[in-house]
Amino acid sequence: MATANIPLKRTFLYEEHKKLNGKIVPFAGWEMPVQFAGVLEEHNCVREKVGIFDVSHMGEVTVKGKDALAFVNYLVTNDVSVLSAGQVLYTPMLYDNGGIVDDLLVYRKSPEDFLLVINAGNIPKDFEWMCGILTRGKYDIELKNNSDLISEVAVQGPFAEKTLQKLFPIDLSGIGFFYFTESELSGKPVLISRTGYTGEDGFEIYFNNEYAAEIWNLILSAGSEFGIQPIGLGARDTLRFEARLMLYGNDITQDTNPLEAGLKWTVKFDKGDFCGKDSLLKIQESGLIRRLIGFEMIERGIPRHEYKIFKGDAEIGIVTSGTFAPYLKKNLGLGYVKSEFKDKGTEIFIEIRDKQVKAVVVPTPFYKRKK
């Protein structure tokens, strides 16, 4: 990425990460903790207990005004019109050619008030894109990029609700999966949603920067009886990977479309017009040439981003994400292959250091929590 000469930003929790011996690395223009106790330990702490993540680098855009619903529903592929107030929706946002600008969460407060949560590395690009869409129609709305004002933490794992319930005046069991509410955490105004990027039950909490350190430490204290640990970006990536949640820049990019990425469930062709719809319909009609599949290594080796996929002498695809999966204890990958090789059980080969290493297509998500 072309961020080499731009000074790195720090979240309002940077000093807390230093105190907890977080190993700080550059990520998407930010100085973020990649790990605390270690990726494997942190990963399994979230699967079995509870972890807290600083995700303040994520971007927040508000859409307010009479035409907010119409604007957001044209901007994204999923159908925002069917949401009730207090509901959250996962959706891609497309270029006119069907390529993916970003994937985001849409929070519907009312038909005239939405919060869009976007990826850290895409904030300027996304906001510019949204402003461009605004000029296409006569939308009576106000679009605001509040990313520099808002901090966010995620609390994820089987003990997430028990941890947070100690700090909230409302009954958190009343917040369903992909719902949110505005409440107070120890007297501080926050927005809390039952959402996450780990495959576990859990919450994401948004609040003004000034409360960041206090809220972070309150949650760490509340969770200590359940074994809470701070979790770095390393485990955030392996957790989302096991649950087959998309990483923008790897699994989905401007050169991929939601149909081939397995995100057809987020594309609502019958909702009316949306950006990228015509291109996507053409892509669907002509047939998908490749698919994002999951695979498991049969022979020894760890697949990595951009390794090539082969069948015999023919190059048939490319790895988008791959790692040793810390909870499942297997070497797993995601990658695009030509559609004829997408079926489970298909034997494929990953090129690792000039060697062809055997793997097999398997169903995804690799990990699904027991309800």
Next chain:
Amino acid sequence: MNFPKDLLYTKTHEFIKVEGDTCVIGITDFAQHQLGDIVFVELPEVGKKFTQGEKFAVVESVKAVEDILMPISGEVVEINTELEASPQLVNEDPYSKGWFVKITIDNKHELDKLLKIDAYLKIAK
């Protein structure tokens, strides 16, 4: 971190323990600490020859892939097969249970190019 006095070190964080005409090679406590949780080690076959500074093994942590360089020219006579099933031994015990290979030395003069403990401590931080 632990750096035994009787070892020789490289600038690229391998160690070598000389035992007569053969020696044991692995990565230092500093290196394993920098890498984090090691989840994969790829070792060469017994009988392969390497020259000083040549890549002979690969170590992977969850996030990183690192080449490991041969501190001295020689022939591999034994490899630590335990690392295939238990790569975490490199994190837990880098100088003993986490060793990589044993080699016979071609030219003892090459040892002069390696770092003694005092010199290595200056770069391992």
